[in-house]
Amino acid sequence: MAFALALVATPALADSNLPAAKWANEQLPDPRQEAEARTLMLTLRCIVCQGQSIADSDAELAGDMRAMVRTRIAAGEKPEAIRQWLIERYGQWVSYKPLVEPMTWPLWLAPLVLLGLGAFLARGRFRRHR
Template sequence: MRRLALTLLLAMGLLTGGALAVGRPAEMLPDPAAEARAQEIGRELRCMVCQNQSIEDSEADLARDLRRLVRERVAAGESSDSVRDYVHARYGDFVLLRPPFNLVTAPLWALPVIVLGLGALTLLRMRRRTAARPGPAPLSEEERARLAALERDI
């Protein structure tokens, strides 16, 4: 029974380890409101190593450094926008999980619409080709007789 309890405890620790990326007391701010604000900012910033994770979810060294930077600036009393703007100015649009809409990022935002439109056009063209294609020609008398003979042999 003890082994089972220890095994379950170990499994729970392994399963929640990645979810608590900021769970280290050394990284957390003592003020819960400031820590919540820092985590909110961190969830909007992309880990430059993992690329599909926020810095709050990533275990990469760069993400850890960015978390520390965000917390330092929040602790210094900067607003959320100024912290975000500082990181954005330093790392560019790529660091934002939701990049702004501008001339540089417009193709990124438009790409899903373009791909869906091209897919819809392709489906319409395929449908028209199928509808316009004539059906099979009717059997001639000779072919019908041959088919009847084959059916009798079966």
């Protein structure tokens, strides 16, 4: 019985009891800097949630990433430099804006190829019905 309770309670212990970082849930006093930070946060993927941006995620790590973004923006760092630092640290996957490079060309070309194939198939189908 105690083992079953321990298994159920384990997810509740996943987050720490530490308070959130200063800028995790607070906006910057400068509206221009906050807008820059918010725009950047919407393009960064939460490492824990995977389907949410760090702006939308409630995960503790996302809060730490929001605080880091806001702190660096407040210090005058450019958003693209912050993005590059996060990509170096967590990999290209952290960014919702993948780079166009030989490794990602198939991802960029696949929609065009599929649209072309769809148009070709639709054209053939319409010709048969005439």
